[in-house]
Amino acid sequence: MTSVVATNQTILVVGGGISGMTAALEAAETGKQVVLVETNPYLGGRTVQLYRYFPKMCHPTCGLEINLRRLKANPRIQVLTLAEVTGISGSKGNYSVSVKLKPRYVNANCTACGECGKVVQTEIADEFNYNLGKIKAAYLPSSMAYPQRYVIDSSIIGTPDAERAKAACKYDAVDLEQEEEVISLNAGAIVWATGWQPYAAEKIVYYGYDRFPNVITNVEFERLADPHGPTGGKILRPSDGKEARNVAFIQCAGSRDENHLRHCSRFCCMGSLKQTHYVEEAFGDAGKSTIYYIDIRAIDRFEDFYQKVQANPNVSFVKSKVARITQDKDGNPVCNGVNVEGYKRYATAHDLVVLAVGMEPAVKGMDIPADVMSDSSGFIMADPANAGIFGAGCATNALDVNRSVQSATAAALRAIQVVNKVARAEV
Amino acid sequence: MSDLNQTMAARYQNNFLKEIEEQAEMGEWVKMCMQCGLCSGSCPTNFQAGWDHPPQEIFMMIRAGKRDEVLKSNSMWMCTSCYNCYVRCPRKVPVTHVMHGIAEYAYRIGQSPKNQPTQHLSKTFWDNCTKTGRVNEVKLTQSLYFKDGIGAGIKKAMEMQAVALGLVKAKRLNPLEAIGIAHKCKDIKGIQAMLAKANELEAQRKAEKAKA
Numbered sequence: 001m002t003s004v005v006a007t008n009q010t011i012l013v014v015g016g017g018i019s020g021m022t023a024a025l026e027a028a029e030t031g032k033q034v035v036l037v038e039t040n041p042y043l044g045g046r047t048v049q050l051y052r053y054f055p056k057m058c059h060p061t062c063g064l065e066i067n068l069r070r071l072k073a074n075p076r077i078q079v080l081t082l083a084e085v086t087g088i089s090g091s092k093g094n095y096s097v098s099v100k101l102k103p104r105y106v107n108a109n110c111t112a113c114g115e116c117g118k119v120v121q122t123e124i125a126d127e128f129n130y131n132l133g134k135i136k137a138a139y140l141p142s143s144m145a146y147p148q149r150y151v152i153d154s155s156i157i158g159t160p161d162a163e164r165a166k167a168a169c170k171y172d173a174v175d176l177e178q179e180e181e182v183i184s185l186n187a188g189a190i191v192w193a194t195g196w197q198p199y200a201a202e203k204i205v206y207y208g209y210d211r212f213p214n215v216i217t218n219v220e221f222e223r224l225a226d227p228h229g230p231t232g233g234k235i236l237r238p239s240d241g242k243e244a245r246n247v248a249f250i251q252c253a254g255s256r257d258e259n260h261l262r263h264c265s266r267f268c269c270m271g272s273l274k275q276t277h278y279v280e281e282a283f284g285d286a287g288k289s290t291i292y293y294i295d296i297r298a299i300d301r302f303e304d305f306y307q308k309v310q311a312n313p314n315v316s317f318v319k320s321k322v323a324r325i326t327q328d329k330d331g332n333p334v335c336n337g338v339n340v341e342g343y344k345r346y347a348t349a350h351d352l353v354v355l356a357v358g359m360e361p362a363v364k365g366m367d368i369p370a371d372v373m374s375d376s377s378g379f380i381m382a383d384p385a386n387a388g389i390f391g392a393g394c395a396t397n398a399l400d401v402n403r404s405v406q407s408a409t410a411a412a413l414r415a416i417q418v419v420n421k422v423a424r425a426e427v
Numbered sequence: 428m429s430d431l432n433q434t435m436a437a438r439y440q441n442n443f444l445k446e447i448e449e450q451a452e453m454g455e456w457v458k459m460c461m462q463c464g465l466c467s468g469s470c471p472t473n474f475q476a477g478w479d480h481p482p483q484e485i486f487m488m489i490r491a492g493k494r495d496e497v498l499k500s501n502s503m504w505m506c507t508s509c510y511n512c513y514v515r516c517p518r519k520v521p522v523t524h525v526m527h528g529i530a531e532y533a534y535r536i537g538q539s540p541k542n543q544p545t546q547h548l549s550k551t552f553w554d555n556c557t558k559t560g561r562v563n564e565v566k567l568t569q570s571l572y573f574k575d576g577i578g579a580g581i582k583k584a585m586e587m588q589a590v591a592l593g594l595v596k597a598k599r600l601n602p603l604e605a606i607g608i609a610h611k612c613k614d615i616k617g618i619q620a621m622l623a624k625a626n627e628l629e630a631q632r633k634a635e636k637a638k639a
Contacts, residue, residue, distance in 0.1 A: 233531050258516075299429055320468070321468070
């Protein structure tokens with residue numbers, strides 16, 4: 001049913017986050033045919049789930065809009081959402097790839113008017129907001145979602161809710177007959193850009209992420225600060241909805257730890273430094289941030305950003321890895337540990353604790369249907385034996401957005417060289 | 428003993444880290460510490476009252492060459508071997524074992540604090556249980572209680588009277604052990620031969636290290 005035009009001069013990009021989009025755009029803008037495969041119903045990946053970027057504190061939606069413009073203007077990119085690569089065979093310059101397409105139950109007629117969402121009653125977990133809230137089972141994943149089309153969750157198919165959604169649609173966009181399908185396509189080179197996932201914080205047992213409601217992760221804090229998030233941009237703590245004016249950030253929550261992630265995730269120090277700005281933005285001088293750290297790794301040219309945060313009297317730094325979080329009688333999370341400066345025990349209560357969890361490569365444990373090598377953390381690298389598949393972005397290393405884009409551009413260039421060779425051979 | 432101390436101090440001069448790495452068991456792990464403080468924070472003992480320095484500080488002091496302060500410290504002896512630090516250390520440093528290694532080294536070269544209760548217990552326990560292969564609880568308790576003199580011993584024994592009677596009732600303590608009628612290993616000679624051999628091997632290994 002779904003038709004995709006692809007030859008062995010086509011570049012397949014797996015993953016539609018910032019890395020995959022970049023690789024796809026860079027390749028397509030040099031004139032190559034690109035198929036971009038994304039498992040979510042929308043493009044942009046974890047980048048669009050951020051409130052602001054460091055170091056310029058601008059909004060990711062801005063960068064995304066530019067990329068979406070480039071994408072819409074480029075006829076050489078075919079985007080497949082709700083799609084998953086299930087098999088790769090062949091070799092460099094001549095791959096055959098099978099892709100499983102999950103039904104969206106909404107076709108291209110959709111204008112995102114929202115009528116279906118109004119009539120559907122079932123609520124599902126809001127994945128875009130890291131399950132911090134609930135959404136209707138007919139939904140637009142985010143305000144910036146591309147494609148700008150609703151999704152009907154498969155859980156309501158066959159229920160009266162689905163019929164209500166169909167009846168409410170004035171554009172005949174709801175198609176409940178859609179079924180999962182597997183298509184196969186050709187590709188000369190593949191860019192694997194499946195990104196990362198936040199480390200499962202509940203595995204760090206002594207931080208009690210799954211026991212204390214006011215212990216959240218850094219990615220969840222992004223959603224709390226975002227005006228499009230579940231609290232409308234108000235930093236309210238989950239237990240009682242109280243304003244979280246005194247926020248603790250715990251660095252290396254899972255990273256640089258042989259028992260969890262052995263690598264440094266690189267972005268989390270800058271992420272927490274950035275998030276202290278959210279606290280100040282929300283509460284001014286009444287907003288206090290405390291960063292518990294082993295050492296601050298403000299990589300690259302970000303040292304000045306760190307110094308500015310350091311100079312802020314509303315932000316304090318405690319050189320110590322918090323050893324345990326407990327909860328006091330008012331539901332405040334209490335950080336317990338020993339301070340390196342003086343080796344004194346502390347037990348400090350905060351309104352909210354944000355765990356700066358690290359990056360776990362999404363490819364870890366994923367059954368990539370091709371030969372790739374991975375390092376001890378699960379990040380992938382190109383296998384010389386199968387030199388037509390290239391990693392990009394956070395599939396290859398713990399990177400921030402800036403470095404992901406660099407990595408993706410490099411991967412695109414490698415892929416271009418492969419398909420150029422194919423083209424020359426075929427002339 | 429203090430000769431050994433002087434020999435070691437002279438040999439390693441100002442490199443106490445190297446001394447610990449080469450002479451103390453598991454000492455080679457000290458340099459892996461990244462001073463995150465998870466070990467100290469996870470320690471269940473209230474070291475601020477009882478300890479001189481938490482493990483993380485001991486590690487830093489070793490690197491800073493504070494030889495006397497470390498070796499004479501009571502810290503390593505206060506470890507309860509709960510292994511919280513060991514299992515949590517992000518660098519997989521076997522903190523518990525390192526602490527024991529340093530304690531043993533301090534004892535070996537005669538620098539450990541005198542009359543330290545845990546040290547006393549370790550020695551007493553060892554001497555007690557190696558005799559028959561089983562611990563004689565009554566004698567062990569006696570030697571602990573009377574460590575600080577007869578008066579203190581009687582006072583402590585009176586305090587613990589109810590516990591002792593409870594243990595006797597539950598058949599966890601045999602009062603006859605006081606006169607040497609106690610449970611023992613079936614093959615006392617066998618176990619003593621094993622211990623003697625182990626002792627010999629350990630002494631040999633340590634002597635080699637000390638010579639090297």
